[in-house]
Amino acid sequence: MALSFLTGMCLALGQHMLYRSLHHKAENNELTKVRVVLYGRALAYLSNCAFVGCVILCYRQRIWSTFRERALSVWTIDQVFLATEDPSIFLNWEAITKASLVTAIAVVIWLTPVATIIFSPGALTFGDYFESTLTNSHVPTLDFTQESNKDWRVPTYLPDGTAKRSMVYYNTTDIAGTSPGFFDYYDQPSADINRIALMNAYSLKDSSLNRENARLKSCGGNFNCTYTIDFLGPGYNCETLAKGSGDNAKLNEAGSPFDTSHLVPEGSEIYYAKVDYGEFERPQSGNLSAGGVPVGPVANDFGCFKTEPVLWIGVSINSTEKIADDSPFKTAWTHRFDPYIFRCEHHETKYTVKFNYSGPFYDADISYEFLAPIINTTLENVHDGDTFSADAIPHSGYIDPRVDVPLYRKTSAYHAMGQVLRTFLGGEMELTPPIPGPSYTRVDSKISNTRLVSNITGDPLPNLSELIPDFYAKMILSILSTPQMVIISEDFAEVNSTRYRSTFIYNPEKLWACYAPVILFVFIILLIGAWTIWQDGTTFSVGFSRVMVTTRNTTLDDISRGACLGNDPFPGELMHTKLKFGVLNEDNGAEYTFIEGTSGIGHCAFGVASELTAIRKGVPYAGLYPAKKVTATKKEKAN
Ligand SMILES: *[C@@H]1O[C@H](CO)[C@@H](O)[C@H](O)[C@H]1NC(C)=O
Ligand SMILES: *[C@@H]1O[C@H](CO)[C@@H](O)[C@H](O)[C@H]1NC(C)=O
Ligand SMILES: *[C@@H]1O[C@H](CO)[C@@H](O)[C@H](O)[C@H]1NC(C)=O
Ligand SMILES: *[C@@H]1O[C@H](CO)[C@@H](O)[C@H](O)[C@H]1NC(C)=O
């Protein structure tokens, strides 16, 4: 009994271990999948056999106590013997009331397979599992200092043989690069950076360009992932200096090239941008030969970056509110326009970009921290009598190609990036007033080609001062779409990869919810069985031999006369006779009492209650007489 119980426990544990080893394991081969599921079911079946085996042993032990305690009809005794195969015992009121414990044990025998075989395999299912892993891996990033090391005379290649591309085209003072004191100087943004900027600016999608396979590359497989990179690059730091008509004090102080009087309603512009004051001059000198090699001596500041042009942008926004009655502009305008002017300065910027690759699309959450102006000079107007000129001061802030070549090259890359942005921003948009009308916009700026204008009215978007840094950042991030750019680099980042996988999913609670009641009940029954054995002082079984030896009672012979074939149906009258198991009273069973030496050994058998006394523990009883003694008794009888 105990061994059976322990075996059942071990098999249940085996099922648990098998399921646990399958938990979150993907199995793509259908056949293997079916096979491992069947292994689990086999374990469930075997464990059921062990548990039920244990209960049946206890049951067999227990029924004899019941037969001794109560007189039951032959019908009920039949059913009690057959209860492990025939559930009709549960319909027998006599069995339920008079043999409640054995009936209850029979219930456990019948219900255990439901829990173990039918329900327990349900703890293992196959479904989508959301897997999330955190790894440190290589992700693409931008490194502008790579431009510092890039010499156009020395081509470098990607592993696949593609030549790396710079952001900048240079002119030089010596094409061979051998003469003493030679230097390269900035010419213009490279074709690649122009193409990238144009594609991004003209795109109506408010995100940076990226490679087709960016998700697979960055996430390291078919995952969704998020990660954060940071890098230094150029950025425009914008600051609003005037809000509303006539708010010009700050503007004048900052040396703005225009004020709100240019903008609607005072002026006629709804967009006005001056973005090229202080632009690097092209050509640098009037006397250049092929490759920009200067003919003759050049000035000291030849090729120097003197200043970065500041973006001065004025926008007038249609407030969509009716103009006030006392407004001086009522004669021309029907609605109030709010002009504002902002200034953006080119700074070296620390970008922190959180990439979120989910499905086919991706998100880049960009934040920036402006560090220092790229060129630390300011442009001052110098009045010299009638002539008016601008000069960047202090001269010590110039970036000189003769002095610090790596810094010059990096500044060139920043400058090239800014220059391509500025080509989209310069110019103006003029609005003719609705009175007398008709009102229409005359556009002279490439900004109308970009997503910085409203797709409904065609006017600049109202929050331009916030959009421009973002627009610029996305233009810079778009460089990631072109892996041959020299500034593409790799960085280590913590990548949080997630994916849905079809795997086995094991729910241990479900498994143990099936097994816990089984184990509990089987254990209780095991204790009852053990206690019964102790109480009886012997073990019992229900084989044919046991039936044979316990029915050697002449009373039974008498009442069953004529029904010796074991046929079905059995005579009804006999079925309702009540029998009990006990010690046959001596006077009744006289002819079976021993004559020589064995007298006093009681004989236990089924019989009617009146002829029986209770079996007592420790008393030796005779069951079937040893053969020779039976013969002896029979002879005696004959005599
Ligand atoms: C570089 O050289 C070319 C060819 O001489 C010339 O057209 C161009 O203006 C030069 N660039 C600069 C910035 O001087
Ligand atoms: C300003 O906005 C209002 C409301 O949308 C519109 O009716 C009006 O035509 C606009 N004014 C101009 C000059 O576009
Ligand atoms: C990434 O984007 C998806 C879908 O756009 C969103 O559900 C998810 O929360 C985002 N993850 C993070 C870490 O922002
Ligand atoms: C117009 O722009 C808005 C906001 O930028 C956007 O939500 C909308 O989809 C655009 N409409 C079209 C037709 O592109």
Ligand SMILES: *[C@@H]1O[C@H](CO)[C@@H](O)[C@H](O)[C@H]1NC(C)=O
């Ligand atoms: C990535 O996320 C999208 C949207 O959230 C989802 O449809 C897709 O199945 C996910 N891909 C993987 C590999 O988990």
